Amino acid sequence: MSALCRLIQRALPGGGACRRLFPGQQQPVCGAALTVRTASSSSPVNLTYDVFDGKGESTPLVFLHGLFGSKSNFHSIAKSLVQRTGRKVLTVDARNHGNSPHSPELTYEAMAGDLKHLLAQLHIEKCVLIGHSMGGKTAMTMAITQPGLVERLVVVDISPAQTTTRTNFRYYIQALQKVKISSDIPRSTARRMAEDQLRSLVKEHSVRQFLLTNLVEQNGHYAWRVNLSAISEHLDKLMSFPSFDTVYEGPTLFLGGASSAYISSDDYPEIQRLFPMADIQYIPDASHWIHADKPLDFISSISSFLQS
Structure with a gap:
């Protein structure tokens, strides 16, 4: 590990x-x-x-x-x-x-x-x-x-x-957006399912584990707690820096x-x-x-x- x-x-x-x-x-x-x-x-x-x-x-x-x-x-x-x-x-x-x-x-x-x-x-x-x-x-x-x-x-x-x-953040966003997880399954199963789907786009094991810390469950449904749409929309700004x-x-x-x-x-x-x-x-x-x-x-x- x-x-x-x-x-x-x-x-x-x-x-x-x-x-x-x-x-x-x-x-x-x-x-x-x-x-x-x-x-x-x-x-x-x-x-x-x-x-x-x-x-x-x-x-x-x-x-x-x-x-x-x-x-x-x-x-x-x-x-x-x-x-x-x-x-x-x-x-x-x-x-x-x-x-x-x-x-x-x-x-x-x-x-x-x-x-x-x-x-x-x-x-x-x-x-x-x-x-x-x-x-x-x-x-x-x-x-x-x-x-x-x-x-x-x-x-x-x-x-x-x-x-x-x-x-590689653009790839990470795309990978997270593609993940589909069944409802009403144990968290450990959901985590394995998510990692299996991430593996093709996120090669580094440590990075996958880092991204998986954002997997959350509520009322039997699994999703990402980060706001992927806002991150994706503003990624270019996040990669840049304001002018001062x-x-x-x-x-x-x-x-x-x-x-x-x-x-x-x-x-x-x-x-x-x-x-x-x-x-x-x-x-x-x-x-x-x-x-x-x-x-x-x-x-x-x-x-x-x-x-x-």
């Missing part, structure tokens, strides 16, 4: 003490036969999140997951950082992901607006923002547009550059996987333009999912950055 699979299994709901924003609410899923909460396209959505309480008074850490991910992806990391730093840690579901509401709008400006709304709800005046992939672009957008809310910024294996040529003339001057760490192509030397000039205080580091033998491949190195890098 890959490190990614192990981390995902440890991070599935129920894997630790945490508080949830909407206790007891129905699990949102996509599909005509299933219940889903939908937000208007013009206003921020109420994001779901988990809190891992630390005893220290330092600025809290806020983790933002990548495309097709959820707040659960960072549970193990969050617990370790609470123990190591004493800080409160939040892991957040983006709109159209996890347990957060669905919306037809899916842009980095909108997702940054959701996060600003959440911080205001929680009376958090400043945070250390840590975003992976899509979450990294949301974090960069937030830092540039709302610098007063971001004390420090960590961008995990992504850059403010076009990433279309480096991804302003910069974020706070301490910034770009943390790349040495085996990943998501942060290349071609991206350095734009990183330095938008984030003049940026430090760029790579973790050896890590892929795009650094936090899954090398969790101890990932935690150490963030801890060192917090102390610098």
Whole structure:
């Protein structure tokens, strides 16, 4: 089993003490036969999140997951950082992901607006923002547009550059849309059925397992909890990055996987333009999912950055 699979299994709901924003609410899923909460396209959505309480008074850490991910992806990391730093840690579901509401709008400006709304709800005046992939672009957008809310910024294996040529997400969307699962069958059977159908388009076992964390059941029906239609419609925007003339001057760490192509030397000039205080580091033998491949190195890098 890959490190990614192990981390995902440890991070599935129920894997630790945490508080949830909407206790007891129905699990949102996509599909005509299933219940889903939908937000208007013009206003921020109420994001779901988990809190891992630390005893220290330092600025809290806020983790933002990548495309097709959820707040659960960072549970193990969050617990370790609470123990190591004493800080409160939040892991957040983006709109159209996890347990957060669905919306037809899916842009980095909108997702940054959701996060600003959440911080205001929680009376958090400043945070250390840590975003992976899509979450990294949301974090960069937030830092540039709302610098007063971001004390420090960590961008995990992504850059403010076009990433279309480096991804297979369009294939993943097509694969998920083609999956058909019978109703009223055991979850284990439904999961095997979904994986069998994904195998032809998604070759990597670890990626299939990651995508399968989005399979949910409600009233005997199975579907994907991510909003595939919104993701598909906005994928080009998600693979790009908004244009900004302003910069974020706070301490910034770009943390790349040495085996990943998501942060290349071609991206350095734009990183330095938008984030003049940026430090760029790579973790050896890590892929795009650094936090899954090398969790101890990932935690150490963030801890060192917090102390610098």
